[in-house]
Amino acid sequence: MTKMIDIDPEESPRARFAYELRRHRLAARLTQKQLARRIGFSTSAVAMVETCKFRPSEHFAGLCDQVFGLEGDLGRLYLEVWPPPPPVPAHFRDWAIEEQRATALRFWAPLLIPGMLQTEAFARRIFEREPGLTCEQMEERFAGRMQRRSIFSRTDPPTVMCLIDEGVLHRPVGGAEVMREQLEHLLEMATRPKVTIQIVPYGAEALSGLIGAYAIAEMRGNAYTVRVESQPRGRTITDRDTITEIIDRYDAVRADAYPQHLSCKIIKEAVTEKWT
Structure with a gap:
């Protein structure tokens, strides 16, 4: 069982996404393993996103929205947290x-x-x-x-x-x-x-x-x-x-x-x- 780590959503944009992902997962009464199976990712990937150790993809956020029955909430948050960058090196x-x-x-x-x-x-x-x-x-x-x-x-x-x-x-x-x-x-x-x-x-x-x-x-x-x-x-x-x-x-x-x-x-x- 993955150890639960407290995340302060005010600490950083990435922490805010991690916090919201875990909040919605728990509200849906899903374990990290169950969510991982539904979206086609590994359990460790879900765990690392929830502990700010891994940056997810926009596709990951969209799949989570589908599983949680959200209307693009995590997808929009993803774009706030990781907006498309300017054309830079x-x-x-x-x-x-x-x-x-x-x-x-x-x-x-x-x-x-x-x-x-x-x-x-x-x-x-x-x-x-x-x-x-x-x-x-x-x-x-x-x-x-x-x-x-x-x-x-x-x-x-x-x-x-x-x-x-x-x-x-x-x-x-x-x-x-x-x-x-x-x-x-x-x-x-x-x-x-x-x-x-x-x-x-x-x-x-x-x-x-x-x-x-x-x-x-x-x-x-x-x-x-x-x-x-x-x-x-x-x-x-x-x-x-x-x-x-x-x-x-x-x-x-x-x-x-x-x-x-x-x-x-x-x-x-x-x-x-x-x-x-």
């Missing part, structure tokens, strides 16, 4: 999904403006300079990056907190016109009620936290996934101990950051003194 797909459904996102950007805060011209320049990309691949990645920005158009967009190294304001990506437009876009984004942009000064000494870009996805106050960038490609992490360590580093960097009103002043100075 395979190694970035897991993060792109988490980014779309998180209720809060935190970014540390030591080298470039974070993707979802980039202007079209800034993003295009980055892809133009990436070695080995074909024109088709460049257009696909550009479309994916622009699609990621759609979260800001939602009725209830996520809270976004972004720490940007001061040096990023002075790195000439695409020239003066591109940089001026990009920094003015940052200033416009900072006026939005759920967006916080803070500049980390050259003199910041949270040294361990400064190394490498990363992002943190939260669901209702719980950090559950991080994206760590590295060469040639980054990775998406769900390990709790690693997430805790990255949050600690983020907080250390933020402690050295300028508050938003001073950060906006520094961005405006870069626009007028460097890029005008």
Whole structure:
């Protein structure tokens, strides 16, 4: 008999699906083995979905809806939990999904403006300079990056907190016109009620936290996934101990950051003194 493990549906989107699956199974008075037989999956697969150890397929969710006599409830929840990702590279797909459904996102950007805060011209320049990309691949990645920005158009967009190294304001990506437009876009984004942009000064000494870009996805106050960038490609992490360590580093960097009103002043100075 599989040991019952308590699942908090508020912990993460995946936990919410696991919780709802088990709730409906128990309401139908089915064991994991009985449900597995009815949907054509192994008992271990059902058990691992219910304990957040295995990501099911949309087909799995649909079959469970049929068995429980639901009108697509689990199928719709599946698409909320694992929505179709934007057209992004395979190694970035897991993060792109988490980014779309998180209720809060935190970014540390030591080298470039974070993707979802980039202007079209800034993003295009980055892809133009990436070695080995074909024109088709460049257009696909550009479309994916622009699609990621759609979260800001939602009725209830996520809270976004972004720490940007001061040096990023002075790195000439695409020239003066591109940089001026990009920094003015940052200033416009900072006026939005759920967006916080803070500049980390050259003199910041949270040294361990400064190394490498990363992002943190939260669901209702719980950090559950991080994206760590590295060469040639980054990775998406769900390990709790690693997430805790990255949050600690983020907080250390933020402690050295300028508050938003001073950060906006520094961005405006870069626009007028460097890029005008």
